[in-house]
Amino acid sequence: xxxxxxxxxALHDYQILDTPPEPEFDDFTRLIxxxxxxxxxxxxxxxxxxxxxxxxxxxxxxxxPLDISICKHALLQKGLFVVPDTTRDPQFVNNPLVAGDxxxxxxxxxxxxxxxxxxxxxxxxxxxxxxxLTPEQEDALxxxxxxxxxxxxxxxxxxxxxxxxxxxxxxxxxxxxxxRELLSLNEDLTRLATTDPLTGLSNRRVFxxxxxxxxxxxxxxxxxxxxxxxxxxxxxxxxxxFGHDTGDQVxxxxxxxxxxxVREVDLLAxxxxxxxxxxxxxxxxxxxxxxxxxxxxxxxxxxxAPLGSKPVTLSAGVxxxxxxxxxxxxxxxxxxxxxxxxxxGRNKVLAVQPTDIGE
Numbered sequence: 001x002x003x004x005x006x007x008x009x010a011l012h013d014y015q016i017l018d019t020p021p022e023p024e025f026d027d028f029t030r031l032i033x034x035x036x037x038x039x040x041x042x043x044x045x046x047x048x049x050x051x052x053x054x055x056x057x058x059x060x061x062x063x064x065p066l067d068i069s070i071c072k073h074a075l076l077q078k079g080l081f082v083v084p085d086t087t088r089d090p091q092f093v094n095n096p097l098v099a100g101d102x103x104x105x106x107x108x109x110x111x112x113x114x115x116x117x118x119x120x121x122x123x124x125x126x127x128x129x130x131x132x133l134t135p136e137q138e139d140a141l142x143x144x145x146x147x148x149x150x151x152x153x154x155x156x157x158x159x160x161x162x163x164x165x166x167x168x169x170x171x172x173x174x175x176x177x178x179x180r181e182l183l184s185l186n187e188d189l190t191r192l193a194t195t196d197p198l199t200g201l202s203n204r205r206v207f208x209x210x211x212x213x214x215x216x217x218x219x220x221x222x223x224x225x226x227x228x229x230x231x232x233x234x235x236x237x238x239x240x241x242f243g244h245d246t247g248d249q250v251x252x253x254x255x256x257x258x259x260x261x262v263r264e265v266d267l268l269a270x271x272x273x274x275x276x277x278x279x280x281x282x283x284x285x286x287x288x289x290x291x292x293x294x295x296x297x298x299x300x301x302x303x304x305a306p307l308g309s310k311p312v313t314l315s316a317g318v319x320x321x322x323x324x325x326x327x328x329x330x331x332x333x334x335x336x337x338x339x340x341x342x343x344x345g346r347n348k349v350l351a352v353q354p355t356d357i358g359e
Contacts, residue, residue, distance in 0.1 A: 007119065014152050015156070015159065021054075022055075024151060029042060032140065035141075035197065036141065038127050039127060040057060040058035040059055041123075042056040042126075043055045043112075043121070044069075051064055051065075070086075074109040074119075077111070078113075079110065080110055081108070083106065084132055086104055086130075104127075105131075108138075109122030110122060110141045110142050112145055112149050123141065123144055125141065134198075137197075199254075201255050203271075204271040206269060210267045210279055211331070214321070215327055218325075224321050225279065226320040227318070227321075228288060228291065229316065229334045229337070230275070230295065232251075232254065235247065238312070242307065246307070253306070255270065257298060265281050265282070266280055285353070289349060296347065299313060300313050300314065315342045315346050315349075316338065316348075317335060319353060320351075320353065322354055337351060337352035338350075
């Protein structure tokens with residue numbers, strides 16, 4: 001058990017309470033909300049009689065009274081504090097935020113803890129429905145919580161160093177070292193923001209940015225690109241029969257199998273569930289269909305280790321950019337092609353162009 005007075009003294013020593021919003025802290029809450037697919041996220045600091053949010057998404061307030069705080073309970077537990085369903089937990093069922101507006105049902109918070117083991121608050125996500133987090137989402141919450149506390153430490157160190165530099169110029173090197181550490185942390189944030197945590201491929205955000213760039217290049221130069229959407233057939237049956245852990249292993253193995261087959265200029269991304277996208281710059285329709293067929297055969301030609309002898313197949317939808325296309329129309333056409341491929345019996349590659357829509 002920690003010393004409450006020492007905890008409060010440590011919190012106040014950071015001089016962070018009641019400071020204005022800062023983009024670098026807002027980046028943490030936006031990122032963890034996206035990763036955990038949560039409507040609410042906050043960097044929560046527990047003061048003597050209130051909880052104060054250095055950053056928040058979905059709450060609309062900067063502080064609430066401590067007596068209705070869920071986060072204060074997280075201070076008593078190392079690592080993650082998770083409440084899958086607040087209405088089934090006697091600690092929270094009568095909490096005004098649970099029993100009334102905004103009717104919070106799920107909470108997960110990772111402890112923000114000093115090097116001395118004193119808890120300052122949490123990086124937390126909340127939802128309006130009962131749920132759980134995936135292991136990858138839990139890992140991301142813990143990783144980002146460590147980066148939040150590192151950011152607080154850097155703020156405090158930077159402030160102290162600036163004061164000391166007025167007295168002693170020799171401390172400049174230490175400040176520069178801390179700045180390099182901050183750059184390293186920002187690189188970690190970039191990696192988390194651009195990478196699918198399960199497969200290590202690029203995520204949907206990177207894919208959407210890349211397709212916008214390719215479309216802009218096509219409009220300037222006329223150099224075409226193609227898009228392939230890939231989807232494992234009957235993946236829900238794999239999850240239902242073998243469990244989600246096995247399903248995740250299949251997705252990871254699929255990514256490892258596809259990754260070496262694409263060119264360096266291509267973008268392979270996981271854009272959701274069992275759906276993947278492959279963006280092929282400088283590629284016309286016929287060549288793109290050949291690529292998709294090669295990937296289909298690569299999956300159908302051999303099994304997946306976690307499934308033993310159970311066969312797995314892949315369907316693919318292909319399209320190539322045309323004049324007057326938008327990002328939505330290119331994606332929508334590839335999605336239409338994928339839908340048709342599945343409707344024709346799965347384990348197929350189908351290409352669709354604007355003239356094919358509606359046939």
